[in-house]
Amino acid sequence: MSEYFKHLFTPIELGPIRLRNRIYVTPHATMFASDARDNLPGETLAYYCAERAKGGAALIGGHPMILTGRWPLRATDPRIVVGYRKLASMVHEQGGRCFIELASGGTNVGNDRGVSPFPWPSHPIHALPFTSRELSEEEIEAQVEAYGVAAKLVRESGLDGVDLHGTHGALISEFLSPVMNHRKDRWGGSLENRMRFLEEVIRRIREYVGEEIAVGMRLMGDERFDGGHRPEDAAQVARRLDGRIDWITADQGYSPQQEDWQAVPMYVESGYNLRITTPLKSVLKRTKVGVVGKYVDPTFAESLLASGQADIVAMTRALIADPELPNKAMQGRLSEIRPCIGVLQDCWGRMIRGLPISCTVNPIVSREKDWGVGTLHPAAARKKILVIGGGPAGLEFARVAAERGHKVVVYEKTRKPGGQAPIAAMLPGRENISAIVRWLVDQVRSLGVEVKYGMEVTEDEAVVQFLFEEEKPSAVVIATGSSPIRTGFQPYTMNEVDGWEEPVVCTDQDIWEGRVQAGERVIIADSLSFIEAPGLAEHLGRRGKNVEVVTPLAYTGLETNLYNHWDHLLPRLFSARVKVTPFTWVRRVRGKTVTLYNLYHDSVRQEEVDNLVLITGRRQEDSLYGVFRGMVPEVHLIGDARIGGARIGNALYDAAKLGREI
Incomplete structure (x- = not known):
């Protein structure tokens, strides 16, 4: 055990089970629970959970199981036992324990009935708007019974416990909520009545499984509504549950209104939920307290335990x-x-669209059976490989290929690694993107990969000849990235911007790299609707510039809403006094005069600007691929050089796949 983590690696008992350490993977929707599209747990989920147990985690929360609502994995279906028995066996074999979350879906996940009638808007989870109907006494009893049946199946599966979902708008949290629960019967009104459903659920579970498995819950700590369930209310609930369940975690946010607080993006510091769990810890004497809230640093985790x-x-x-x-x-x-x-692009961002999760920095996620720890085998024939481009794709390929025994050298034209990642890390609040570049650099250095900076490879015949004489590669990997589209061409008008050659026109990369100094009046024309425009707009706005973002879409940064950004990103944008004009594009540029028009109306206006920044996409820098083809046995194209404008996660997957195959 590391002397620095004596608390983190101290065992602990949760009810009838013993954990080898204090590290917990909470239940989370992976969307690959079912391999056969039958909503039953399959081997993808089993390998995913076992991989985390193999890595040393003590407790693995499997994919949530739903009792009612539109969501995969039915908790009361006896057929789940076979799949979960395999999952439990694989996790236990690695020394871990595994719980399953039980959730009775509230109206927020498309149920047509809930604690009280409520109108719900359209949402990715439930496509159509509807108004729920109040549950009857008989329906409430059916819900309670379903929890007991599900717990029995969990025990029969060999799993170690159940985690009751009592937050994010699940039915338990609806009953607890002062703003959701408008009932006039014994299930509503006072806290005692609002807790009745939860207490009946716990009682029924114990009737079915006794103390044979552990029972815990995720408690709503803050609904973030006026008059809603607050931390002091959560503490009262916890006090009444002390000793009746084995552990409690608590967090905040109500789906779909505050999903941005269920899993927060990089703008929020670790430990943001401590204001919720601290009151719970003070009132709980027998029930253990778990903390959730973007904990990514074992040193911070150790300090919380200590x-x-x-x-x-x-x-x-x-x-x-x-x-x-x-x-x-x-x-x-x-x-x-x-x-x-x-x-959150490849975990939450994929899940919310109903896709299997992955990870921006870890392409192994969902591929653990074939790509997991211990599956990277030495190359059958070791090669000398030249990689051109030291961005994320080039570095990740170099890392994987070098681990397999290939001799790899990387040529990078600039004086620093990372490709576009250092620019992405310059956007306000997104500094942490540079962490993956630092990690990749450290990894390739430890593997003996030579990275030569300031070495630009061009199509010049003399340069190419020098490379072959100097490196003598048997394979070349082109990872030269992409460059901004300067003309303003985009798919909404299928045309370039008339006048894009004017001196006032530039790209966001020109500003970030210092080739253009932004003036006092800046218009950003954004057709991508990702983070580039709002990031640059905030940066310039905070420096006193008069900034307007125009977009042919309904708003700027639309894609980031899928990644739980808006509750954090938009306040930053508004506080920087940035103006956003939707459904608008650039008709022409003449000198410093920019003519804007509404795509759905005949309104036209002219603005005098110092800079017009065009953000309309990126184009592959792939010319070297044609140069090297036929000169060596293998030439490969990866990352942005293959798919211009792709995300870091795409580039790393591309690179890792080739690194395993070459």
Whole structure:
């Protein structure tokens, strides 16, 4: 055990089970629970959970099981036993324990009935708007009974416990909520009445399984509504449950209104839920307290345990990024931990669209059976490989290929690694993106990969000849990235911007790299609707510039709403006094005069600007691929050089796949 983590790696009892340490992977929707599209747990989920247990986590929360509502995995279906028995066996074999979350879906996940009638808007989880109907006494009893039946199936599966979902708008949280629960019967009104459903559920579970498995819950700590369930209310609930369940975690946010607080992006500091769990810890004497809230650093987790603020620490996103985090921390290998950068693009962002999760920095996620720890085998024939481009794709390929025994050299034209990642990390609040570049650089250095900076490879015949004489490669990998589209061409008008050659016109990359100094009046024309425009707009707005973002879409940064950004990003944008004009594009530029028009109306206006920044996409820099084809046995194209404008996660997957195959 590392001397620095004596609390983190101290065992603990949760009811009838013993955990080897205090690291917990909370239940989370992976969307690959079913391999056969039958909503039954399959081997993808089993390998995913076992990988985290193999990496040293003590407790793995499997994919949530729903009792009612539109969601995969029915908790009361006896057929789940076979799949979960395999999952439990695989996790136990690695020394871990595994719980399953039980959730009776509230109206927020498309149920047509709930604690009280409520109108719900359209949402990715439930496509159509509807108004729910109040549950009857008989329906409430059916819900309670379903929890008992589900707990019995969990026990029969060999799993170690159940985690009751009592937050994010699940039915338990609806009953607890002062703003959701408008009932006039014994299930509503006072806190005692609002708790009745939860207490009946716990009682029924105990009737079915006794003390044979552990029982805990995720409690709503803050609904973030005026008059809603608050931390002081959560503390009262916890006090009444003390000793009746084995552990409690608490967090905040109500789906779909505050999903941005269910899993927060990089703009929010670790530990943001401590204001909720601290009151719980003060009132609980027998029930253990777990903390959730973007814990990605084992040192921070250790401090929470050492100070008595928690008994177990959820490090879910950290173990998605690096399942081996516990083992690496225990062995003192902190610099080897692959960092979570908090963009939420490939975990939450895929889940909310009904897609299997992945991870921006860890392409192994969902591929653990074939790509997991211990599956990277030495190359059958070791090669000398030249990689052109030291961005994320080039570095990740170099890392994987070098681990397999290939001799790899990387040529990077600039004086620093990372490609576009250093620019992405310059956007306000997104500094942590640079962490994955630092990790990749450290990894390739430790593997003996030589990275030559300031070495631009061009199509010049003399340069190419020098490379072959100097490196003598048997394979070349082109990872030269992409460059901004300067003409303003985009798919909404299928035309370039008339006058894009004018001196006032530039790209966001020109500003970030210092080739253009922004003046006082800046218009950003954004057709991508990702983070580039709002990030640059905030940056310039905070420096006193008069900034307007125009977009042909309904708003700027629309894609980021899928990644839980808006509750954090938009306040930053508004506080920087940025103006956003939707459904608008650039008709022409003449000198410093920009003519704007509404795509759905005949309104036209002219603005005098110092800069017009065009953000309309990126184009592959792939010319070297044609140059090297036929000159060596293998030439490969990866990352942005293959798919211009793709995300970091796409580039790393591309690179990791080729690294395993070459």
